Amino acid sequence: MAWDDATARAALRRLFEAGLAAADPLVSLPPHLPEPPRNGRILVIGVGKAAAKMALAVERAWAGVPLTGLVIAPHGADLPDPPPGRRIALRFGAHPVPDESGAAAAAEMLDLVRGLSPEDLVLFLVSGGGSSLSTLPAPGLTLDDLKAVNRELLRSGAPITEMNCIRKHLSAFSGGRLAAAAHPARVVTLAISDVPGDDPAVIASGPTVPDPTSFAEARALVAHYRMTLPEAVTRHLAAAVEESPKPGDPRLAGAELRMIATPMLALRAMAEAARAAGLAPLILGDALEGEAREMGRVLGGIALSAATHGLPVPPPCVILSGGEATVTIAGPAGEGGRGTETLLGLTLALEGHPDIWALCCDTDGIDGKSDCAGAIATPESLARARALGLDPRAALAAHDSTGLFRALGDLVVTGPTLTNVNDVRAVLIR
Incomplete structure (x- = not known):
């Protein structure tokens, strides 16, 4: 040639x-779907840049299966031709700096997963960008606090693993907290990886997987990159009142993860x-x-x-x-x-x-x-x-x-x- x-x-x-x-959710997702439960509800939730298409893949594959749900995608990242009669609602948030609509949708998602039974299935669809889209401040923090943190993270040059260590310790949603809220329901996560090493704890800050990092590590990273953070954030990291769910946490013991697309x-x-x-x-x-x-x-x-x-x-x-x-x-x-x-x-x-x-x-x-x-x-x-x-x-x-x-x-x-x-x-x- x-x-x-x-x-x-x-x-x-x-x-x-x-x-x-190769990474199109319409192709990569359906083979990884679990069997729908015979009894109990199916709740489909998700966050990330691929959220709209991942939700569509589920709707098509489970056309005759009763389900409800909610996913959060970036503003402007809807399907060109949205399907009529959507069963999985679509909300929008901002990336890379979070906004109020994403935070409200994350709070709505947490409410949806509470009070479920062991017969229920939570299908969590996660892809990169979810950390910003589902930013929900931990108690005592505000969204403005977390916006300021995000701006510092983006300027720092820190790799994504270190950024998400800090984010998880300022969140009410990520670092395994979503799966903990859904307990005792069965949680199955379908993930599209955008992170080096495909570590599920890093993808969108791991809302449904245990978090091996700590408040102490987050504080060390803040010091290393000489970040200037709001006083409320500094106090929250120093107090370290409620750690994220760790490996071995019984609330996450039954959670399952399936990687559907990778770099x-x-x-x-x-x-x-x-x-x-x-x-x-x-x-x-x-x-x-x-x-x-x-x-x-x-x-x-x-x-x-x-x-x-x-x-x-x-x-x-x-x-x-x-x-x-x-x-x-x-x-x-x-x-x-x-x-x-x-x-x-x-x-x-x-x-x-x-x-x-x-x-x-x-x-x-x-x-x-x-x-x-x-x-x-x-x-x-x-x-x-x-x-x-x-x-x-x-x-x-x-x-x-x-x-x-x-x-x-x-x-x-x-x-x-x-x-x-x-x-x-x-x-x-x-």
């Missing part, structure tokens, strides 16, 4: 679409699509973490080695990876996101190499606070940017990577995908 610019761009988009298709599932689908296109795929891993620009620099170095030496994989090839980069913001920031910042760091490392193209995208369709999933970089990206009077290094320093790729016309725009298996990156070497 002749790998010119148009061919390489189209191939990268097809790989991304293959990853999204590796998407990467394997992308690798299969690469083989079909005549590219040798190499998956570096599904849990790469680190500062976005530095991750881009490392990926660029690996790509240059493949192009020059045929190692770690000979061209034509594609190097795939997943995971969650972080962006540490110390001052004013432009229009950026984890994906485009990684991509710009990679592009600068390549210095216009004529045989390398790359795509960095978030599988939820939203990179940071932008309206894009990510972007594509080409051998001409740096030259084109400079011809427009743009300084790529200055854009990276100002966290304005999305603005630069927008000016080049190279953003990947999907809208909300209604799934979420973290960031994916594909570097094509011809």
Whole structure:
């Protein structure tokens, strides 16, 4: 195959679409549904960026089964054609900074699961983004307190596992508290992972799984990142009055978790699509973490080695990876996101190499606070940017990577995908 610019761009988009298709809840969820109970109620609840589509998958698979429920999705993340006669109500919340509507829906969800019997089934549908969407302050805290905490977390550069340790110790909903409230009902969680290692205690801050972290760990993280928190939050963490349910808690003993889609599932689908296109795929891993620009620099170095030496994989090839980069913001920031910042760091490392193209995208369709999933970089990206009077290094320093790729016309725009298996990156070497 002749790998010119148009061919390489189209191939990268097809790989991304293959990853999204593998993680589509309409495909991945139905095989994991439990048997409906013969007696008792079925209550379907859920939170996350995939909530609307996960709920639809349940409604279709259990078309003749009596059920009720409620899920919380981000504002604007409804289905294009909502089904008539919904049995699972849809509420909306904000991401990445929580809002009042999400908090009200989380409180409503807690009320729904209380007072159930052992014959009842709670089916919990969880995906990434749920921490913000279901933010419900612990007693003595306010939503404004938690909004301030979220802003500090987003600025800190902390990985998601550490962010969610702090969130769980300020919440009335997460860290196993939802499952504890549903006791003695049977709780089955169907999860789409967006976290490195697929740890269910980290996905949406683990509302239905035991929390192995502690108040002491949360306080240590606050100190480590030098976070400035509201006084009420500082007092709450110091008092440590009510720990989250821990492993071995009898209220969570019968809870069951089924992982229905993961970052590796998407990467394997992308690798299969690469083989079909005549590219040798190499998956570096599904849990790469680190500062976005530095991750881009490392990926660029690996790509240059493949192009020059045929190692770690000979061209034509594609190097795939997943995971969650972080962006540490110390001052004013432009229009950026984890994906485009990684991509710009990679592009600068390549210095216009004529045989390398790359795509960095978030599988939820939203990179940071932008309206894009990510972007594509080409051998001409740096030259084109400079011809427009743009300084790529200055854009990276100002966290304005999305603005630069927008000016080049190279953003990947999907809208909300209604799934979420973290960031994916594909570097094509011809």
